[in-house]
Structures are given as C-alpha cells and as structure tokens.
Amino acid sequence: MWGDLNEARQSAINGQWSIRCDNLEARIKSLTQVVGPTPWDEIQIPLLELGIYQRHAELCIDVPEVQPDMERVAKLRADLERQAAAARR
Known part of the structure; x- marks a missing residue:
C-alpha cells in the first residue's frame, strides 16, 4: 500500500496529493490497526523525507518504535543519487 501511495503522489497534480x-x-490506517505498522526501512524514501510515514501518530496509531532514522534515510538518498549520476555518465 505504501508503494501505491508513493505512486499516487507522483502521479498527482504537481506531485503532491490527490x-x-x-x-x-x-x-x-485501517490495515495498520489490524496488522501493525510497516517497518520504516520498507517505505519509499520520499514518503519518509516528507514526513508522510511519520504521520502514523496523527492516525491515532502508537508507533514510537518505527520512527525512521533520518540520518540513514539521508545516506540512502545520497547513495541513490550517486548511483543515478554514475549511470548517466
């Protein structure tokens, strides 16, 4: 579902929300209440960077143990950008 949300955001007008x-x-939200939260390291980087995943708390779901390590997310983003730059050469 998170992957679907990421794709929906990308295809939304101005890549925001729809x-x-x-x-x-x-x-x-409904599924998380039944099966628990998806670990943050299985979530697409843009959803972490924009705080969309972190909004679990706003959804009335207690998930303090799944808060992302934003330093690790930044490192993953930098690695992906380096790989993309190398592929363009």
Missing part, C-alpha cells in the same frame, strides 16, 4: 492518496491513506 483523492486517490486520501483513499490509500485511509486504507493504510
């Missing part, structure tokens, strides 16, 4: 995103967020 009704489809709202629907996916509601489904994620």
Whole structure:
C-alpha cells in the first residue's frame, strides 16, 4: 500500500496529493490497526523525507518504535543519487 501511495503522489497534480492518496491513506490506517505498522526501512524514501510515514501518530496509531532514522534515510538518498549520476555518465 505504501508503494501505491508513493505512486499516487507522483502521479498527482504537481506531485503532491490527490483523492486517490486520501483513499490509500485511509486504507493504510485501517490495515495498520489490524496488522501493525510497516517497518520504516520498507517505505519509499520520499514518503519518509516528507514526513508522510511519520504521520502514523496523527492516525491515532502508537508507533514510537518505527520512527525512521533520518540520518540513514539521508545516506540512502545520497547513495541513490550517486548511483543515478554514475549511470548517466
């Protein structure tokens, strides 16, 4: 579902948010309450960088143990950008 949300954001006007995103967020909330939160290291980097994943707390779900290590996220982003730059050469 998180991957679907990331794709929905990318295809939304200006890459921000859409009704489809709202629907996916509601489904994620419902499923998270049943099966628990998805570990942060399985979430797409843009959803972490923008704080979308961290909004679990706003969804009334207690997930303090799944807060992302933003230093690690930044390192992953830098590694991906280096790989992309190398591939363009």
